[in-house]
Amino acid sequence: MRLPAWLGQHLAALRALLVLTVLLGLAYPLAFVALGRVPGLDGKADGSLITVGDKTVGSSLIGQAYTDADGNPVPKYFQSRPSAAGDGYDPTATSAGNLGPESVVDTLSDDPEVASQSLLTQVCERSLAVGKLEGVDGSRPYCTPDGVGAVLAVFYRDGLTGPVTRAVSVNQTGDPFVQTYAGVTVEPAKNGEDYQALGGVITPIRGNAPSSPAVPADAVTASGSGLDPNISPAYAELQAPRIARERGFTEARVRQLIEEHTDGRALGFLGEPAVNVLQLNLALDGEQ
Known part of the structure; x- marks a missing residue:
């Protein structure tokens, strides 16, 4: 007896479903x-x-923080790079800050839920903190001495040209980091004001910081995932004197451990050398 065409088509589809279920739903995952x-x-x-x-x-x-209950760095451990994943290195909240090079103006407000820091100010603040911890100069170009983005909103007579008529330090509500700009007294910012919308030209000011800061870039920026377990050899080297002092090691021994836990470029040319912080800290603990 010949089956109706529609029934034959349904049976063929059912056989295909069963075969693919076995192959792709069972055999493939189990393999x-x-x-x-x-x-x-x-x-x-x-x-x-x-x-x-x-x-x-x-x-x-997956990286982790080496901090105490108050969030302060534990001095005897190498510190990881910052993390934007949840409260820090949370695999369930992996993310980046989604802030780019043009993020230089803070949102100033008395409401902590409204106020937010630009990427520039985050970098400036972190650099000062790392510099203080490691006993080096934490200053960076385009940062104020108190650790915010050194940025002015500059108003020109003719919009984008002509004499400067007004200048505002957009990231500071207190004393501006410079007193005058182009012969005009610099004003402190006011909470809630959007000076760019008012016609100000956002102008970062480089300042006198060295062009090659003592604090490496990975010490002040989070990775794209927020979970990076590694730091650069330069950041590890920066921390070596503190680690040696806190643990009673020689700096030569600490640097030897850094070298032993440094991975080179993948395939010899991809990426940059990196130091796994967890493995390095465990090696330190194993020495004592």
């Missing part, structure tokens, strides 16, 4: 689970977890 159990790959499949004794202390793929 990869089995592959993840192969010695040498099983650790990566489980999240590259690191254990000390019977305790899991973290993952080599």
Whole structure:
């Protein structure tokens, strides 16, 4: 007996569904689970977890903060780069700050839910904090001495040209970081004012900071994921004197540990050398 065409089509579709379900819904995933159990790959499949004794202390793929209950850096540990993931290095809230080079003007307000820092001010503030912790000059170009973006809203007589008629330090409500600009007294900003909308030309001021800051860029900027477990060798080297002092090591020994935990460029040319902070800190603890 020949089946109706419509029924034959439905049966063919059902057979295809069953075959694909077995292949792609069962065999394929199980094959990869089995592959993840192969010695040498099983650790990566489980999240590259690191254990000390019977305790899991973290993952080599996810950074973590080394701070006390008040959020202050623990001096005897190498510090990670900043993180914008949740409250910091939260894998469930991985994200970037979504702020770019043009983010130089803070939102000033008495309401903490409205107020926000520009990327420039975040960098300036972090650089001063790192400089203080490490005992180096934390100043950076386009930053004020008190750690905010050194930015003016400059008003010209003819809009974008002509003599300067007004200048406002847009990130400071107190004393401006410069007293005058182009012969005009610089005003402090007022909360809630959008000086760019009023016709001001946003003008970052470079200042006298060195062109190559002592504090590396990765010490003051978060990674795209907010989970980067690594820092640059330059940032690790900056922290070496503090670590040696706090732990009673020689700086030479600390630098040797840094070198031992520095990974080179992938395939010899991709990316930059990096130091895994968790593994380096565990090595320090293992020395004592």
